[in-house]
Amino acid sequence: MKKIPTIIAVSLIMIIAILGITNPGRYPYRMFDHVEGKLTNNYFIFSIYKQNSGFAVSADGKYHVYRRFIGIAGDFYEISPEKIKAE
Numbered sequence: 001m002k003k004i005p006t007i008i009a010v011s012l013i014m015i016i017a018i019l020g021i022t023n024p025g026r027y028p029y030r031m032f033d034h035v036e037g038k039l040t041n042n043y044f045i046f047s048i049y050k051q052n053s054g055f056a057v058s059a060d061g062k063y064h065v066y067r068r069f070i071g072i073a074g075d076f077y078e079i080s081p082e083k084i085k086a087e
Contacts, residue, residue, distance in 0.1 A: 019045035024071035037069070046072040050082060062086055 024047055041048040051067040058065055063083040069076045 016045060019073055022074045023047055024074060024076065040068075046070055048079075049076070057086070058083065 023042075023045060037049045038052055039047055040050045047070070049069045049071060051069075055064040055066050057063070062085060064086050066082045066084065068079050068082055070079050
């Protein structure tokens, strides 16, 4: 009975360590061939990238919409876009 919490704790530590090692943010500006994206947040197990150029304009024309991606375990997945007020 005492072994189950130990097994769970060791498994969680190993999973977090593997995600930390494979975090794409450990290699700066790896996304978009070093041209279009920039690393905005780098956490231990994942990192967040924002598209630098090629933004879209919102339907009302008041905002620039930038695509954002989350990098986890060596892959990138698109997340909610960032809206910045147009000047």
